[in-house]
Amino acid sequence: MPRLLPALTLSLLLCATVSSAADKETRTVAKGKLGKRIVEWAKSAEAAGFSGVVFAAKKGTVIAAVGVGSADLEGERPNTPATRFEIASATKQFTAAAVMILVDKKKIDLDASISTYLPGVPANCKSITVRHLLQHTSGIPGTNSEGSGTDLARVLPGFLKGGPKHKPGTHWEYWNQGYALLTEIVARTAGQSYVDVCKAALFRPCGMKASGFTGDTPPKGASVAIGRSSDGPSRSAYEHPYGGYGFQYRGMGGAVTTAWDLWRWHNALSGKLLSKRARRELFKPGLNDYALGWFVKESKGRLVQSHGGGVRGFICDVRRYPKQDACVFVLCNNDAAPLGVVAQGVEQLLFGEKLTVSLPRPADPKDVAALSGTYRDAGGNVLKVGLEGKTLEATLTWTGGQVTYLVVSRKGRALKISDGSDTYDLSLGALAKGKASSLSFGKTRYSRAAD
Numbered sequence: 001m002p003r004l005l006p007a008l009t010l011s012l013l014l015c016a017t018v019s020s021a022a023d024k025e026t027r028t029v030a031k032g033k034l035g036k037r038i039v040e041w042a043k044s045a046e047a048a049g050f051s052g053v054v055f056a057a058k059k060g061t062v063i064a065a066v067g068v069g070s071a072d073l074e075g076e077r078p079n080t081p082a083t084r085f086e087i088a089s090a091t092k093q094f095t096a097a098a099v100m101i102l103v104d105k106k107k108i109d110l111d112a113s114i115s116t117y118l119p120g121v122p123a124n125c126k127s128i129t130v131r132h133l134l135q136h137t138s139g140i141p142g143t144n145s146e147g148s149g150t151d152l153a154r155v156l157p158g159f160l161k162g163g164p165k166h167k168p169g170t171h172w173e174y175w176n177q178g179y180a181l182l183t184e185i186v187a188r189t190a191g192q193s194y195v196d197v198c199k200a201a202l203f204r205p206c207g208m209k210a211s212g213f214t215g216d217t218p219p220k221g222a223s224v225a226i227g228r229s230s231d232g233p234s235r236s237a238y239e240h241p242y243g244g245y246g247f248q249y250r251g252m253g254g255a256v257t258t259a260w261d262l263w264r265w266h267n268a269l270s271g272k273l274l275s276k277r278a279r280r281e282l283f284k285p286g287l288n289d290y291a292l293g294w295f296v297k298e299s300k301g302r303l304v305q306s307h308g309g310g311v312r313g314f315i316c317d318v319r320r321y322p323k324q325d326a327c328v329f330v331l332c333n334n335d336a337a338p339l340g341v342v343a344q345g346v347e348q349l350l351f352g353e354k355l356t357v358s359l360p361r362p363a364d365p366k367d368v369a370a371l372s373g374t375y376r377d378a379g380g381n382v383l384k385v386g387l388e389g390k391t392l393e394a395t396l397t398w399t400g401g402q403v404t405y406l407v408v409s410r411k412g413r414a415l416k417i418s419d420g421s422d423t424y425d426l427s428l429g430a431l432a433k434g435k436a437s438s439l440s441f442g443k444t445r446y447s448r449a450a451d
Contacts, residue, residue: 025260026080026223029065038064038349045342048359049390051228052332053081054342055259056350057266059325063350065259071225071333073234081259083223084210085331086237087316088309091255094198095179096134096293097269098186100278101201107189110134110281117185120156124163130185132168133178134292139164142175148248152184155247172287176252183251194251206268208261214240214254225333227313230389234313237333241312253311259329266320266327283322302351310335317343326350336389338406341418357418358408360391367392367410370431375439375446383439383446394426396441 030039035056042054043066051069055062067079102108108117110131115121117130125140132138140160147155159177166173183194190197195213203211210222218224218238225237235241237256242249257265274282282292283305289297294305305320315335319328328350330343344357368387371394375383381398385407392407394417405417405424413428429438429445439446 025082025258026067027065028067029062029081031061031063034349034352035064038346039066041345041349042066042068042342045338045359047362048338048341049334049362050332050337050339050342051079051334052085052225052330052337053079053083053259054346055081055263055327055329055331056346057263057327058350062263064346069334071223073226073228077223079225079333080223082210083225083331084218084237084256084258085225085316085333086214086227086241086254086256086311086314087318087331088253088311088314089176090307090309090316090318091251091253092179092293093307093318094202094255094293095182095186095194095251096282097202097274098194098197099130099134099182100274100282100292101197102186102189103281104275104278108185114181114185117188118152118156118181120153122160122163125160128164128168130182131292133182135286135290136172136174136178137169137287138175138178139166139168139171140173140175140178141165142173144175145177147177148242148244149246152247155180159247172290177247179252180247180250184247186251195245198255202265202273203261205273206261206264208257208264211255211257211261212238213245213256214238214249215245216256225314225331228334228336229313230336232312237314253309259331262318262329263327269320270322270325300353308339315339319343319347324351334389336391338391338418341406341408356422358416358423360406360408360418362390363387363392363407364410366434367407369434370428370436371407371415371439373435374449376449377444377446381444381446383441385439394439 030036038056046068053067056064065081067081067083069079071077071079071083099108103110111129113126114128115126128138144159144161147158186194186197216238227235245254283296285291285296289295294307296305302321303323307318309316313335315332317330317339328346332339338360341357341359345355348355371385383396385394394405396403403419405419407415408418409416415426416423417426427440428436437448
């Protein structure tokens with residue numbers, strides 16, 4: 001008969017095991033030459049303002065996991081792969097999965113009217129379905145965002161004011177508050193709060209012990225990132241960015257997690273967390289390549305399931321490649337950092353491609369003086385250049401949308417700018433009093449507007 005250990009000894013051994021596992025996740029992983037290249041790329045991004053975590057895995061193996069910069073403002077606590085970050089709009093993937101858990105249980109019908117689950121829905125909105133909210137095709141404009149707190153009756157009139165501007169299902173427009181309404185549908189059908197559903201039905205089964213939401217109390221000793229903001233005061237990952245976790249933010253943002261927990265989430269999405277039917281629905285793209293809480297599209301011959309997020313102090317990029325059983329996570333606690341360039345570089349390295357993106361160098365004060373300002377072309381399209389964090393940004397706005405580029409280099413009058421996927425040429429016109437009189441992007445010339 002085996003000798004039983006005293007209860008205190010057994011308890012200490014269990015604590016030591018848990019502590020050892022947690023400590024392991026703080027360490028840098030660099031598997032082989034590929035892992036070292038990704039780690040080096042991540043570390044080189046610090047000079048461009050990146051502070052956070054880069055994580056890459058393929059075929060069940062973690063290739064690289066590294067923290068860059070500091071978790072605090074003083075530079076005393078380094079970021080590690082176990083540091084906790086808020087992931088803003090990437091939270092939508094959890095909201096969508098919570099809905100699909102309840103679809104599997106036959107408590108929610110994706111194609112039922114939202115009025116089936118929510119009281120007080122006006123007659124002109126009863127054609128909006130649960131699926132429409134998930135896919136941003138409700139027809140409600142994205143500007144319908146006024147309302148906060150936890151009282152549905154108070155916020156519903158403002159959220160649904162005026163009804164759909166387009167027939168539901170025919171027009172894509174990103175509407176955050178649709179995800180807030182989904183959290184109420186989840187809560188009413190599950191009989192417990194949205195937060196509790198996520199923790200019990202998603203985080204716990206996936207082993208995501210470090211995951212939670214803004215407003216939670218972090219465990220003692222946990223590494224929690226402080227977000228550096230270019231538009232407002234810094235904040236902890238657990239601090240509410242909008243005063244509370246009511247309908248102003250719930251479900252559209254607010255999840256707090258680590259890169260390692262996202263790895264567990266990635267694996268669970270390929271496993272038995274959801275039925276095969278639910279997984280198909282979750283990742284079936286609709287208008288604008290948007291599925292249920294994920295963008296899903298082919299890129300350079302790869303199927304990519306992704307979602308980004310940005311909120312005061314925090315930005316992130318979450319990418320999955322199901323056919324290659326691969327993933328890339330970039331979590332950042334500096335919302336002015338070149339996130340897209342970092343993530344795209346990691347993706348290209350992971351798949352053995354040539355780097356087509358360049359990390360921006362810290363802006364030279366002379367470049368800031370010469371380039372900053374607003375420029376317009378003959379058609380009235382606007383190109384605005386200005387300092388963002390440590391780097392120069394060039395934002396092009398036209399009738400159909402907006403794209404932001406980072407100025408990555410300058411040699412004489414020739415500039416290189418990057419949108420996070422590729423690099424392009426931009427050239428300066430003549431200088432007048434140290435300022436560029438014009439910029440040429442391709443065949444289009446943008447003249448400096450009067451100050």
